[in-house]
Amino acid sequence: MRGIPQAVRECITAVLREESSRYRIKKMQYQFVGKPEVLLALLMRDSLEQLASNYELVVQVKVDNAYHIYEYLFDNSGKLTQRLEVMERNSFNIQF
Amino acid sequence: MTKERLCLTLFIVSTAVGLSQSRSDGGLLPSVNLIHKSKGYAYNFRIESRQFVFNDPPSERSTFTYDYGLTDISGLVSKKVDFDKAVALGYLFRWNGNAIEHRFIQQFIVTRKYTDFKLAHRITTDQTFSQIEAPIYRLRYRVATEFPLSGDNVDVNEFYFKLNHEYLNAVQGSQYDLEIRILPFIGYEIAAGINIEIGIDYRVNSFLAKETEHRFFLGINWFKVL
Numbered sequence: 001m002r003g004i005p006q007a008v009r010e011c012i013t014a015v016l017r018e019e020s021s022r023y024r025i026k027k028m029q030y031q032f033v034g035k036p037e038v039l040l041a042l043l044m045r046d047s048l049e050q051l052a053s054n055y056e057l058v059v060q061v062k063v064d065n066a067y068h069i070y071e072y073l074f075d076n077s078g079k080l081t082q083r084l085e086v087m088e089r090n091s092f093n094i095q096f
Numbered sequence: 097m098t099k100e101r102l103c104l105t106l107f108i109v110s111t112a113v114g115l116s117q118s119r120s121d122g123g124l125l126p127s128v129n130l131i132h133k134s135k136g137y138a139y140n141f142r143i144e145s146r147q148f149v150f151n152d153p154p155s156e157r158s159t160f161t162y163d164y165g166l167t168d169i170s171g172l173v174s175k176k177v178d179f180d181k182a183v184a185l186g187y188l189f190r191w192n193g194n195a196i197e198h199r200f201i202q203q204f205i206v207t208r209k210y211t212d213f214k215l216a217h218r219i220t221t222d223q224t225f226s227q228i229e230a231p232i233y234r235l236r237y238r239v240a241t242e243f244p245l246s247g248d249n250v251d252v253n254e255f256y257f258k259l260n261h262e263y264l265n266a267v268q269g270s271q272y273d274l275e276i277r278i279l280p281f282i283g284y285e286i287a288a289g290i291n292i293e294i295g296i297d298y299r300v301n302s303f304l305a306k307e308t309e310h311r312f313f314l315g316i317n318w319f320k321v322l
Contacts, residue, residue: 024179060179065136066136067176088209089249089250090289090321092129092138092319093258093283093291094207094214094240094241094242094258094260095216095218095240096131096142096172096174
């Protein structure tokens with residue numbers, strides 16, 4: 001999260017806090033958007049700062065006493081564009 | 097070390113330890129596990145049976161004869177209390193051919209999912225009562241790991257490797273014993289929520305006393321999420 005601009009980070013945090021008072025970010029990754037040939041050219045020149053990016057977060061959330069895992073997609077201004085629930089394979093064979 | 101070499105090393109070590117010691121017996125240990133999730137709780141219903149097929153006492157010849165061991169029927173209810181932690185309470189009914197035993201179980205489980213494997217720590221206390229023996233009180237710690245044998249995740253129609261390692265401290269009256277278990281298993285995901293596993297359930301106990309006892313079971317586990 002430290003790699004995200006401060007203003008964007010505050011927007012993302014505000015959305016997550018609205019979802020639940022208890023959450024844990026498991027993973028965050030950049031999602032670069034644009035035409036493939038343009039993206040490749042910029043990556044080859046190492047000009048990442050010129051790339052527009054979305055932010056994809058995988059977050060554990062406690063809602064109504066139940067625990068869920070969601071994948072959030074935020075645009076480069078920190079606005080939420082998509083939320084999908086992640087259905088993880090169960091672990092009963094190593095828990096019981 | 098590659099995953100395949102790790103599996104082979106563990107099988108060899110577990111076998112070598114057993115062959116170098118005295119008394120041993122073993123057989124089959126099949127189990128059926130039915131799991132149901134509802135409103136934040138998970139319910140596990142389990143039937144397990146222990147069948148002996150060989151007995152190797154130190155002063156006699158080895159014998160290969162079938163001998164019924166016991167049957168366990170148990171139920172466990174677990175609830176998540178944090179993102180990666182759960183508590184569980186359960187009851188086990190055991191028939192060992194001579195008497196009925198009742199066991200009450202309490203568990204605390206921590207499960208972590210890493211990039212390409214899972215790890216679960218389980219602390220258990222249980223109390224076993226029967227009419228013919230003094231109560232047995234146990235404190236157990238088990239670490240279990242599972243990782244796929246192909247790719248980064250276990251998908252349907254794929255194999256995985258599971259390894260359990262457990263320490264069981266038992267007190268009965270004034271007697272104390274420590275049992276150690278190592279269980280390497282190969283599992284296969286038949287369909288979403290249906291797994292079958294086969295492997296070796298190796299147990300060593302009484303090794304603080306004069307005659308160490310080793311047990312080898314061929315374990316066959318079937319899991320189905322309802």
